Amino acid sequence: xxxxxxxxxxxxxxxxxxxxxxxxxxxxxxxxxxxxxxxxxxxxxxxxxxxxxxxxxxxxxxxxxxxxxxxxxxxxxxxxxxxxxxxxxxxxxxxxxxxxxxxxxxxxxxxxxxxxxxxxxxxxxxxxxxxxxxxxxxxx
Ligand code: AMP
Numbered sequence: 001x002x003x004x005x006x007x008x009x010x011x012x013x014x015x016x017x018x019x020x021x022x023x024x025x026x027x028x029x030x031x032x033x034x035x036x037x038x039x040x041x042x043x044x045x046x047x048x049x050x051x052x053x054x055x056x057x058x059x060x061x062x063x064x065x066x067x068x069x070x071x072x073x074x075x076x077x078x079x080x081x082x083x084x085x086x087x088x089x090x091x092x093x094x095x096x097x098x099x100x101x102x103x104x105x106x107x108x109x110x111x112x113x114x115x116x117x118x119x120x121x122x123x124x125x126x127x128x129x130x131x132x133x134x135x136x137x138x139x140x
Pocket of ligand 1: 039115
């Protein structure tokens, strides 16, 4: 059975997409640790980093850096937590590889990674659109 992220990628389940590329997509986490929390997900459905195909792997760093940059521009965050839970024992709940990018603010205590929520669908859509526009600028 397809993972929940594959079902989002294929449009069966709604997603707030910031990025749709040949090998990678990015969308907002439905329960953000802080507003703007992004998931960067390969289209290839593998659970673990060592299983990822070489072409996708080679692009990983560039997408992480661009999304990090877009997050800083849009949220004004002081830092970004970039997190991969590479297997269930590391806390991975969705068995489809994904990087978390979490905006961090001074004193936010978000290192506890307690999930939150958006106040409304409109608020989430505003965040999604702002991040997508910032990412377009970052890519030039
Ligand atoms: P992990 O614990 O690293 O596997 O993280 C899984 C993440 O997927 C969690 O932060 C969830 O909030 C997020 N998530 C689960 N379902 C959805 C969904 N339908 N749309 C967006 N994010 C989701």
